[in-house]
Amino acid sequence: MRATAACVLALSVGLAAAAAGQTLSPTARNTPAPTPTAATAGCTNPNALGISRIVEIDTTGGPGFGFEHFKEHDFLRAKEVVLTFDDGPWPKNTPAVLAALASHCTKAVFFPIGKHATWEPGILKQVAAAGHSIGTHTWSHQDLSKKSKEEAIREIEMGASAVHMAVGGPTAPFFRFPALRHPPEMVKYLGERNIAIFSTDMDSFDFTMRKPEQVIKSVMGKLEKHGKGIVLMHDFQHGTAEAIPELLNQLKANGYKIVHMVPRAPLQTIAQYDEMVMKENKLPTASTRPTESVVRTISEMPR
Numbered sequence: 001m002r003a004t005a006a007c008v009l010a011l012s013v014g015l016a017a018a019a020a021g022q023t024l025s026p027t028a029r030n031t032p033a034p035t036p037t038a039a040t041a042g043c044t045n046p047n048a049l050g051i052s053r054i055v056e057i058d059t060t061g062g063p064g065f066g067f068e069h070f071k072e073h074d075f076l077r078a079k080e081v082v083l084t085f086d087d088g089p090w091p092k093n094t095p096a097v098l099a100a101l102a103s104h105c106t107k108a109v110f111f112p113i114g115k116h117a118t119w120e121p122g123i124l125k126q127v128a129a130a131g132h133s134i135g136t137h138t139w140s141h142q143d144l145s146k147k148s149k150e151e152a153i154r155e156i157e158m159g160a161s162a163v164h165m166a167v168g169g170p171t172a173p174f175f176r177f178p179a180l181r182h183p184p185e186m187v188k189y190l191g192e193r194n195i196a197i198f199s200t201d202m203d204s205f206d207f208t209m210r211k212p213e214q215v216i217k218s219v220m221g222k223l224e225k226h227g228k229g230i231v232l233m234h235d236f237q238h239g240t241a242e243a244i245p246e247l248l249n250q251l252k253a254n255g256y257k258i259v260h261m262v263p264r265a266p267l268q269t270i271a272q273y274d275e276m277v278m279k280e281n282k283l284p285t286a287s288t289r290p291t292e293s294v295v296r297t298i299s300e301m302p303r
């Protein structure tokens with residue numbers, strides 16, 4: 001019974017408040033949380049989408065989200081949208097998505113690829129600094145349904161370790177399978193690891209589109225049909241990065257509201273896979289001495 005222990009809680013305190021850039025006094029912990037609005041402190045855009053609701057996710061038992069594959073948790077209300085972005089971090093495109101989200105004072109969930117995180121840790125740190133939730137999306141974007149159990153676990157855990165290391169702080173126990181292929185053995189594994197699984201309510205298929213207009217049309221059309229949902233896009237894609245400012249404008253104009261999903265507790269990585277990621281990044285040697293004790297200037301030309 002994977003989902004019995006899992007629940008979705010409306011935010012009252014803690015991580016989510018921090019993610020929203022709010023501070024709550026100790027007494028506020030026992031009172032209903034204020035509804036986050038577009039007019040959050042510091043937001044200068046009068047037409048900002050903002051955040052209408054923050055939900056805290058208890059990932060115990062590995063609950064699944066996204067009606068394409070998981071039907072247990074229908075927590076979104078009419079017109080509510082969760083924005084999710086896969087496959088980053090990537091130069092130019094991820095920063096463009098971040099800038100658009102910031103201009104609308106709103107937040108999303110990112111599912112970066114482990115290798116990309118090791119290449120662009122600075123960009124991933126920007127994602128974290130902006131208060132977005134950061135899950136993971138494997139080490140090298142393999143279809144895990146075609147891998148052995150051992151290989152699939154390594155893909156999941158190295159991805160988690162690499163993203164956690166690149167962020168240099170807490171990340172979310174949220175995971176999305178590449179190509180939304182969900183091998184049952186790995187769904188069970190994530191349940192044991194207390195990592196929530198994100199499918200999607202609607203796939204934008206933005207990776208098939210070059211023009212930003214196509215991405216906007218796809219997302220708005222699917223939202224009109226479904227009325228709400230978790231939307232899958234890619235901050236890796238140039239067309240998507242270009243589309244986001246106008247897409248956010250249209251979401252606002254059409255009365256959609258953004259829900260931000262945050263974890264109740266951070267992801268715990270496994271040391272063995274942390275080490276594997278570190279070894280991928282550099283060839284290990286027996287010496288751990290700092291450079292200044294290994295390389296010493298003994299002669300130098302005068303300036």
Ligand SMILES: [Zn+2]
Pocket residue numbers: 086087137141178179
């Ligand atoms: Zn992907």
